[in-house]
Amino acid sequence: MRKHKWPIEILGIILGIIWLSPFYLMIVNSFKTKREMFEDTLKLPAGFNFDNYIEAFTELNFLQTFMNSVLITVVSVLVIIVFSSMAAYALSRNKSKISSFIFFLFVAAMLIPFQSVMIPLVTIFGKLEMLNSAGIIFMYLGFGASLSIFLYHGTLNGIPKSLDEAATIDGANRFQIFWHIIFPMLKPITVTVAILNTIWIWNDYLLPSLVINQEGMETIPLKMFFFFGEYTKQWHLALAGLTIAIIPVIIAYFFAQREIIKGISEGAVK
Amino acid sequence: MMRTRDLSYWLFLAPVLLALSMVVIIPLVFGIYYSFTNWNGIEVGSFVGLKNYLAILDDKEFLDSMWFTVKFSVVSIILINFFGLSLALIVTSKIKSNKFLRTIFFMPNLIGGLILGFIWQFIFIKVFAGIGSVFGIQSLEGWLSTTQTGFWGLVILMSWQMSGYIMVIYIAYLEGVPGELIEAAEIDGASPFQRLRYIIFPLVAPAFTVSMFLTLSNTFKLYDQNLSLTGGGPYNSTQMVAMEIFKTAFTESEMAYAQAKAVIFFVIVAVISLTQVYINKKREVEM
Secondary structure: OOOOOHHHHHHHHHHHHHHHHHHHHHHHHHOOOHHHHHHOOOOOOOOOOOHHHHHHHHHOOHHHHHHHHHHHHHHHHHHHHHHHHHHHHHHHHOOOHHHHHHHHHHHHHOOOOHHHHHHHHHHHHHHOOOOOHHHHHHHHHHHHHHHHHHHHHHHHOOOOOHHHHHHHHOOOOHHHHHHHHHHHHOHHHHHHHHHHHHHHHHHOOHHHHHHOOOOOOOOHHHHHHHHEOOOOEOHHHHHHHHHHHHHHHHHHHHHHHHHHHHHHHHHHHO | OOOOOOHHHHHHHHHHHHHHHHHHHHHHHHHHHHOOEOOOOOOOOOEOOOHHHHHHHOOHHHHHHHHHHHHHHHHHHHHHHHHHHHHHHHHOOOOOOHHHHHHHHHHHHHOOHHHHHHHHHHHHHHHHHHHHHHHOOHHHOOOOOOHHHHHHHHHHHHHHHHHHHHHHHHHHHHOOOOHHHHHHHHHOOOOHHHHHHHHHHHHOHHHHHHHHHHHHHHHHOOOHHHHHHOOOOOOOOOOOHHHHHHHHHHOOOOHHHHHHHHHHHHHHHHHHHHHHHHHHHHHHHHO
C-alpha cells in the first residue's frame, strides 16, 4: 500500500558505495607491485600478490606491535573499569558536599583538551622516569576516568540503596557489597565504558608518541609512519600495512557492531 | 550510606583521584604557571609576566593556524551535519538495506584518524591524479599540494569520517518521532518536504545542538588527521592549532611560549563546552 521506497533505496546504496570506496581502493591497490601502482591506480591488480603484505608485516614487526597495542589497551581498559566504577560507587553512596565537589572535578576535567596539559605532563613524568608502559596506563586512567565515572554514576544512582543496607546487615563489608552485589548489576554500562575506552586507546596516537616511542614498544598507530618517509612514499607497502592495521578493528566491528553503535551513541548523547 | 570519614570511601576514590591529579590537575596548574615564565622544559627560569601572551598577538603562524582551524570547523560542521542528518533520514526510511548501510556509514569512526588520513592521502594524491589524467580533468591533479586542496581534503576526510557518527545521534532522536504523527500529516496531504520542515525538524531540534557541539569540539581539536593527511603543508598553510602548539613545544623547544598557546587553546575549548552545557540546561528547563 505504501509508496515505493526505491529512489531512497538507490540513493542509499550509491552513498554506501561512495563511503566504502576508500577502503576498496586501498585494498585493490595493496596487491599491486610498485610498478603497477605507478602505471594505474584505478584498474584491478594483475593478480593476488601477497608480497606487499609479507614485506609490510615483517617491516612493521606486526605481531610484536599488535601485542603491544593489545597489552596497553586491555590493561588500561580494565584499570579504568575497576577504579572508575569503584569511585562512582563511593560518590553515589555518599551525598556530601565533598562528593559533589569531587564529581564536579571529574566532569570539569572533561573540558580540558589534551594539548593544554601535554607539555607539563611529559616533563613531570619524564622526571619521575615514568615514560613507559606503566606510565601510559596510569595516564589513560587519569584521562579516561572522567567519562567513565560520569556514565557509572548515572546508572548507580538508579540502583536502590536498600540493597547495600541488606547486605551490610548480613555482615558484608564495602568491597564485598560492591564486587558481589553491585558490580554485576552494572554490566550493561560496563560494556559501554569498555567499548568507548577501547576505541579511544586502541587508536590513540599523540599520547603514545610522547610516552612510549621507543624501538620494540610501539603501538600500531606509531608504526604507521614507517612507510611515509620525508621524501619517499612506498605506497604499495603502505597500503598493505594500513590494511593489516585495520583488519583487527573490522573483525571486532562485525562481531559486536550492535553493542559498539549503541555504546557510542550513549556516550555521545550524555 | 558511606560516610566521608570512612576509610572505605577514600580507598574507593584514591586511585582515580591520584591519577586525575597527576595527569590533569597538576600539569594544568603548572602549565598555567609556566606560561608566565621563561621555562625551557628543564628549569623554570624567571617570571616574565604577560610576555608570552603578548608575543602570541604578533605570531603570524599561530594566528594563521587559528584562522584556518576556525574556517575548517565552520565548513565541516555544516557539511557533517548535513550529511549526518541526510544519512539518518535515509536509513530510517524503512528501506531494505538500512542495517547494512548503517554499518557502512559508521565504520570509519572505529579506525584511528591517523590511518584514515593516510588512506585519504593515497586517494587524493594517487587516485585523484589517475582519474584526472584519464578524463582530462586538470583540477584533480596536484591535490594536497596547495592550501586550497589541503583544506578541502581535510573537509572531505572529516565529513566522510564523522557523518556516520552524527548519523547515529540523529537516528536516536528520529526514532523518537511518533509514526502516527507522520502518517496523519501524510493523510492531510503534507508533501515530504513539508513533513520534514514542520514535523521532523522541530522534533529533532535537540539533536542539532548535541551534534553541532560534538562536531565543533572534534574539528577544533583535530590533530591526527591533520598530521597524516597534509602534515600541515604546503608551508604550514594547512596547520591547525593543535599541531602548531605541538610544533612550538617539541620541534622549536619553546616550552613556555607553547604552553601560553596551550592555555589560550584551553580557554577557547572550555568556553565552547560551557556554552553547550548552558544551552542544554536552558532547553531542559523550557521542556
